[in-house]
Amino acid sequence: xxxxxxxxxxxxxxxxxxxxxxxxxxxxxxxxxxxxxxxxxxxxxxxxxxxxxxxxxxxxxxxxxxxxxxxxxxxxxxxxxxxxxxxxxxxxxxxxxxxxxxxxxxxxxxxxxxxxxxxxxxxxxxxxxxxxxxxxxxxxxxxxxxxxxxxxxxxxxxxxxxxxxxxxxxxxxxxxxxxxxxxxxxxxxxxxxxxxxxxxxxxxxxxxxxxxxxxxxxxxxxxxxxxxxxxxxxxxxxxxxxxxxxxxxxxxxxxxxxxxxxxxxxxxxxxxxxxxx
Amino acid sequence: xxxxxxxxxxxxxxxxxxxxxxxxxxxxxxxxxxxxxxxxxxxxxxxxxxxxxxxxxxxxxxxxxxxxxxxxxxxxxxxxxxxxxxxxxxxxxxxxxxxxxxxxxxxxxxxxxxxxxxxxxxxxxxxxxxxxxxxxxxxxxxxxxxxxxxxxxxxxxxxxxxxxxxxxxxxxxxxxxxxxxxxxxxxxxxxxxxxxxxxxxxxxxxxxxxxxxxxxxxxxxxxxxxxxxxxxxxxxxxxxxxxxxxxxxxxxxxxxxxxxxxxxxxxxxxxxxxxxxxxxxxxxxxxxxxxxxxxxxxxxxxxxxxxxxxxx
Numbered sequence: 001x002x003x004x005x006x007x008x009x010x011x012x013x014x015x016x017x018x019x020x021x022x023x024x025x026x027x028x029x030x031x032x033x034x035x036x037x038x039x040x041x042x043x044x045x046x047x048x049x050x051x052x053x054x055x056x057x058x059x060x061x062x063x064x065x066x067x068x069x070x071x072x073x074x075x076x077x078x079x080x081x082x083x084x085x086x087x088x089x090x091x092x093x094x095x096x097x098x099x100x101x102x103x104x105x106x107x108x109x110x111x112x113x114x115x116x117x118x119x120x121x122x123x124x125x126x127x128x129x130x131x132x133x134x135x136x137x138x139x140x141x142x143x144x145x146x147x148x149x150x151x152x153x154x155x156x157x158x159x160x161x162x163x164x165x166x167x168x169x170x171x172x173x174x175x176x177x178x179x180x181x182x183x184x185x186x187x188x189x190x191x192x193x194x195x196x197x198x199x200x201x202x203x204x205x206x207x208x209x210x211x212x213x214x215x216x217x218x219x220x221x222x223x224x225x226x227x228x229x230x231x232x233x234x235x236x237x238x239x240x241x242x243x244x245x246x247x248x249x250x251x252x253x254x255x256x257x258x259x260x261x262x263x264x265x266x267x268x269x270x271x272x273x274x275x276x277x
Numbered sequence: 278x279x280x281x282x283x284x285x286x287x288x289x290x291x292x293x294x295x296x297x298x299x300x301x302x303x304x305x306x307x308x309x310x311x312x313x314x315x316x317x318x319x320x321x322x323x324x325x326x327x328x329x330x331x332x333x334x335x336x337x338x339x340x341x342x343x344x345x346x347x348x349x350x351x352x353x354x355x356x357x358x359x360x361x362x363x364x365x366x367x368x369x370x371x372x373x374x375x376x377x378x379x380x381x382x383x384x385x386x387x388x389x390x391x392x393x394x395x396x397x398x399x400x401x402x403x404x405x406x407x408x409x410x411x412x413x414x415x416x417x418x419x420x421x422x423x424x425x426x427x428x429x430x431x432x433x434x435x436x437x438x439x440x441x442x443x444x445x446x447x448x449x450x451x452x453x454x455x456x457x458x459x460x461x462x463x464x465x466x467x468x469x470x471x472x473x474x475x476x477x478x479x480x481x482x483x484x485x486x487x488x489x490x491x492x493x494x495x496x497x498x499x500x501x502x503x504x505x506x507x508x509x510x511x512x513x514x515x516x517x518x519x520x521x522x523x524x525x526x527x528x529x530x531x532x533x534x535x536x537x538x539x540x541x542x543x544x545x546x547x548x549x550x551x552x553x554x555x556x557x558x559x560x561x562x563x564x565x566x567x568x569x570x571x572x573x574x575x576x577x578x579x580x581x582x583x584x585x586x587x588x589x
Contacts, residue, residue: 016380022372026472027389030396032416033404045414047422094291097284109292111580116299118576120529122547123565124302126309126554131302150298153291182283211397213532218551228532231399235406235536242408249400260395261388267473268480271522275583276477276515 030257037246044242059247066244069251072230076252078141079216079226080209083148087205090149091156092198096190098157099164100172110161113154114273121151121214132219139223144216148209156205159270163197164190200266203259210256227252303569310337310562317556327558337563347564349542350549351571357459357466357545358527362520364467369474369519370512374504376475377482387479394472402536405465412449421449455542462533462543470526474519481515482508514582521579528572546571 036044038055063069098106128147129138137143167190175189191198213228220229231252234245260267268276313324313331324331341347376386393401412418424447431441452461485508493503534548544552546568553561 015375015378016382019372019376019380019386020382022375023386023389026468027392029404029409029468030392032408033400036408047419050419090291090294093287097287101281101284103281103284107584109288111584113291113295114583115576115580116295118525118572118579119299119303120547120565120568120572122529122531122550123569124306125550125565126558126561127302127305129554130305150294153295157291182287207395211395213398214529214547217399217532217535228397228399231397231403232532232536235403235539242414245403246408249404253396253400256397257392257395260391264387264391264476265480267394268477271473272477272515272518273583275518276481 030253033246034250036242037250039243039246041241041243044246059244060251062244063248063251066241067230067234067248069230069248072225072227073251075141075144075224076210076226076228079144079148079224080206082141082145083152083209084202084206086145086149087152087156088198088202091153091160091201093186095157095160095164096186099161099167100169110158113157117151117154125218128215128219139220139225141224143219144224144226147215147219148212151212151215152205152208155208155270155273156201158273159201159204159266160194160197162269162273163194163201167193200263201270203263204266204270207256207260207263306562306565308562309558310566311335312559313337314558314562315556316558333559337559338566341560341563341567346542346544346549347567350544350546353459353543354528354530354545354571357462357530358524360463361466361470361527362523364463365470365474365523366516366519368467368471369478370509370516372471372475373478373482374508377479390475391472393469394476396469398469398532399536401465401469402462402533405468406452406461406537410450410452410461410464412451418449421447453537453541455538458538458541458543461537462530465533465537466527466530470523473523477515477519478512481512485511517582518579521575521582524575525572525579528568528575 035051037059038057039049039053040056040058043049043053059066098110132138132143171189171193172185175185180188210226211228212226213232216226216228217232220226231249234241234248309327311333312327312329313321313333313336314327315321315324318324372390376383376390396404407415409416412421428441428444428446432438434441450457452458490503490507493507498506529547530545531547531551534543534545535551538544538548546564550561550564550568553564
């Protein structure tokens with residue numbers, strides 16, 4: 001872990017200090033946003049109140065009046081939760097079959113699934129608008145849930161596949177000896193053993209759904225509009241509303257940033273498709 | 278395991294869903310790209326419904342190919358993607374090496390560093406363009422004002438006054454203009470994705486061969502040589518993966534462009550398509566096919582690399 005380098009006194013102090021400075025610089029914009037969210041709109045643009053000011057909670061109290069925050073938040077929660085559940089329901093059986101009964105085609109299917117992720121969304125924008133409007137699905141929760149599931153399905157399958165692959169096959173075979181059917185294997189062996197992997201896949205898919213900003217912006221107007229759409233709609237407050245905008249932004253990203261802290265490791269596996277360990 | 282039906286059955290829903298997702302919209306795009314199809318046309322109302330009778334062959338492709346704005350969008354896409362890649366990878370390697378050691382508060386440093394990655398792109402863009410980069414009310418404006426005030430104050434100072442009176446008045450930069458907004462986008466995306474690179478490089482550094490390193494130290498290799506000849510080669514593969522994953526993500530960058538440069542000329546390919554979709558569907562579809570080709574060039578390399586490690 002640690003570099004076994006020649007530890008001089010200087011390097012023992014200087015490098016950690018530098019590391020802290022870099023980390024604080026990267027965190028600064030978030031900290032500044034949180035800080036500003038406790039200022040009134042008038043104070044937020046005054047340089048003299050940059051770091052010392054009288055904190056107020058009014059921006060958070062007025063989120064509903066100012067932005068109708070909770071309606072967008074509700075949509076974000078509904079679409080992300082259901083998309084995560086649906087993704088897992090489809091992905092778990094698929095990865096299970098691929099990990100424990102691989103056929104010659106499995107590798108190709110996995111690669112093909114990944115390649116769907118590389119299709120630029122903009123290329124199919126109009127057909128999606130066209131189809132969903134024709135089917136009466138435009139701006140519905142159902143549509144957003146489906147789209148979010150589809151774009152995250154390859155990542156979920158890949159992550160689960162890499163977890164399931166590490167479970168010894170003997171255990172499954174022992175289960176079959178004991179007369180377990182497929183559903184029994186999944187319930188009695190796979191889910192208990194791969195619980196951690198499934199949970200972190202769910203967490204990561206949820207984060208991606210929450211932060212998605214292409215389809216949720218382009219395929220909604222009001223009914224199913226998520227927090228991305230809300231923020232995007234307030235792109236240029238002209239300095240008048242920094243306080244309230246910060247509050248609503250903090251509320252939109254806060255829970256996810258905290259969730260993200262818990263799945264750093266899984267992120268590596270999920271985003272590199274198991275290629276970096 | 279003689280029975281292959283159940284495994285196949287289990288894979289079917291996922292395969293069918295993705296097959297639908299991949300084939301249906303894309304074939305429609307392909308079809309629309311070969312016909313004349315606009316949403317509003319008083320002169321030629323027959324063009325407003327998609328029909329094989331309005332066949333245009335490669336006309337849409339030719340039309341798009343000859344548009345200056347298409348090439349500007351490609352150029353901008355490449356500028357943005359390449360700059361972000363260069364910055365995130367170099368910063369990522371440096372920071373990963375920096376924190377790959379034990380020191381007090383390492384866990385907190387990691388948490389602070391990774392946080393930007395989880396900020397939703399829309400918030401990222403709104404936060405940066407307004408509160409940080411705004412030339413008047415953002416931190417940039419405040420900082421530039423502060424520097425100017427400081428210089429002004431120093432001009433009358435006894436000994437140093439002469440030196441400071443040589444300094445010009447600084448002008449804050451507006452990042453909402455066509456010429457500058459690409460740089461704003463590069464900044465904010467670099468801020469968001471450097472943590473991703475750091476995380477991956479750090480994961481990879483932890484599997485670095487320590488014995489080899491100790492041997493190198495015994496042989497008298499300096500810190501630079503260790504980095505150059507051991508760490509960097511070890512990171513070659515993760516770097517390649519970070520580059521390609523990011524290339525795919527950033528080629529379809531949208532929210533940041535939409536928020537920073539709506540109304541100015543700084544468009545990338547997805548944004549350009551989004552504008553064409555307001556009326557000229559034929560041209561939008563042809564541009565979409567160009568975007569698919571561009572993404573595929575990147576994707577082929579990535580799939581090859583990942584395919585190698587699969588099933589290990």
